[in-house]
Amino acid sequence: MLWTTSLCLLWASFVLGAPVRKERQKLLLVSFDGFRWDYDRDVDTPNLDQMAKDGVKAQYVTPPYLTITSPAHFTLLTGRYIENHGVIHNMWFNTTTSVKKPYYPTQFVNEWWDNGSLPIWITAQRQGLKAGSVHFPGTASSYQGQVVMNREVEPQLYNYKNETAWQENTDMVMGWFRDQDLDFVSLYFGEPDGVGHRFGPDSPERRDMVKQVDRTVGYIRQSAHRHGLTDRLNIILTADHGMSTVFRNGMVEEIILKKIPGFLFSDLSFHLVDYGPSGMLLPKPGKLEKVYQTLKGAHPHLHVYKKEEMPEHLHFANNDRILPIVLWADPGYVISGYFPVQFNQGEHGYDNLEMDMKPFFRAVGPAFHKNLEVGPFETVNIYPMMCHILGIQPEVNDGHLDATKHMLVTSVTSKGGNINFLKNAFTGLAAVAGFLAVVFIATISLKIIKRKRKNESFRSESFEDVQEKEETKQTSF
Numbered sequence: 001m002l003w004t005t006s007l008c009l010l011w012a013s014f015v016l017g018a019p020v021r022k023e024r025q026k027l028l029l030v031s032f033d034g035f036r037w038d039y040d041r042d043v044d045t046p047n048l049d050q051m052a053k054d055g056v057k058a059q060y061v062t063p064p065y066l067t068i069t070s071p072a073h074f075t076l077l078t079g080r081y082i083e084n085h086g087v088i089h090n091m092w093f094n095t096t097t098s099v100k101k102p103y104y105p106t107q108f109v110n111e112w113w114d115n116g117s118l119p120i121w122i123t124a125q126r127q128g129l130k131a132g133s134v135h136f137p138g139t140a141s142s143y144q145g146q147v148v149m150n151r152e153v154e155p156q157l158y159n160y161k162n163e164t165a166w167q168e169n170t171d172m173v174m175g176w177f178r179d180q181d182l183d184f185v186s187l188y189f190g191e192p193d194g195v196g197h198r199f200g201p202d203s204p205e206r207r208d209m210v211k212q213v214d215r216t217v218g219y220i221r222q223s224a225h226r227h228g229l230t231d232r233l234n235i236i237l238t239a240d241h242g243m244s245t246v247f248r249n250g251m252v253e254e255i256i257l258k259k260i261p262g263f264l265f266s267d268l269s270f271h272l273v274d275y276g277p278s279g280m281l282l283p284k285p286g287k288l289e290k291v292y293q294t295l296k297g298a299h300p301h302l303h304v305y306k307k308e309e310m311p312e313h314l315h316f317a318n319n320d321r322i323l324p325i326v327l328w329a330d331p332g333y334v335i336s337g338y339f340p341v342q343f344n345q346g347e348h349g350y351d352n353l354e355m356d357m358k359p360f361f362r363a364v365g366p367a368f369h370k371n372l373e374v375g376p377f378e379t380v381n382i383y384p385m386m387c388h389i390l391g392i393q394p395e396v397n398d399g400h401l402d403a404t405k406h407m408l409v410t411s412v413t414s415k416g417g418n419i420n421f422l423k424n425a426f427t428g429l430a431a432v433a434g435f436l437a438v439v440f441i442a443t444i445s446l447k448i449i450k451r452k453r454k455n456e457s458f459r460s461e462s463f464e465d466v467q468e469k470e471e472t473k474q475t476s477f
């Protein structure tokens, strides 16, 4: 009897204590640079459409300001606004020496990236997971002495358009998931940003590139299937920013700082302009007010702000790397220094409230609802959702799971695997009910036996036989 009860207790505590664990889900974060939220509206995109049916589509997402590549990608990886993660520009610069490095060399300036915020790869690795990254901005750097375990940094002068290379990279990543059991990989494609800049977002070249992206989305999903990953792999597609047409051919009055009456470059210690529609200025000591007053209101499409007066929604002020005066132009315009040197048909870097700056968002996999279209959310919220899916503890970040959890089907523990809470609760209740039933029957049986023993005292020698019989019954109950 006692033995039976102990066994039941052990069984009940085992069932109650052990969560119903499934295999940990995997996650692939894909960025198609500069894929604006509405690029699927004027192009036939069967694979993106199928993905929306099989998963979740957001109307659009809002990127962080400054809406340029490295800062916005680092927000995806950290869940922090740009002023908080510190990768405030594509270009590393030194205001003392006036040295500036373009996008590609800046990928290798470790201290530019490793300045306090940890990308999700490192956090995942610290918590026992395996991570990888292909060409994603930030991949080349180390963070507090650690690099992403599996990584491919793009070579210099890389051909971003090569569709065969896109497929090879996709298969390599799927191989990592299957053969090396990686949990998280970020995968970057440099288009349709390139054609958007060169030919403009309304060009046939951009539409052709969106078709290539769509074929690649189909290829990514096929490759996941071929590698036997469909049931375990979640795929998120998004981008860093959108694209806007630049007004050309003398249609508008261009913004050229040199031409603004009273403005002198000699009043500046350092400047970062000729970079699309944004700029930053460091006036010489005592010149800040003069420079500010000269530029403020000088052009109807030029916004001029002192760093400390920046609009709140941009979250682009609270960092020592941001210079004292911040400039940006309205869509259609770029900011030139001495004379026009920018000839792109399309640009980004505008206010993140502009619809042209909004990227797309799609997600598919076991963590996501099917055939669900959701409203917009900020891309800082993608990070906590990714941590949630992976079952890792996020770092301090500016996102909230509340902004995205309606897209998810399951709850995830803070560490290790998914738990279906309803199923677990039901199993627990069933175990308690079973245990109580066993106790009840055992008690009743014991009473019956005691009564028998009283009434049939003359057959006392057979009591143990009866008890054994009852216990056998209980055990098999």
Ligand SMILES: [Zn+2]
Pocket (backbone or CB within 6 Å): 033, 034, 068, 069, 070, 193, 240, 241
């Ligand atoms: Zn970009």
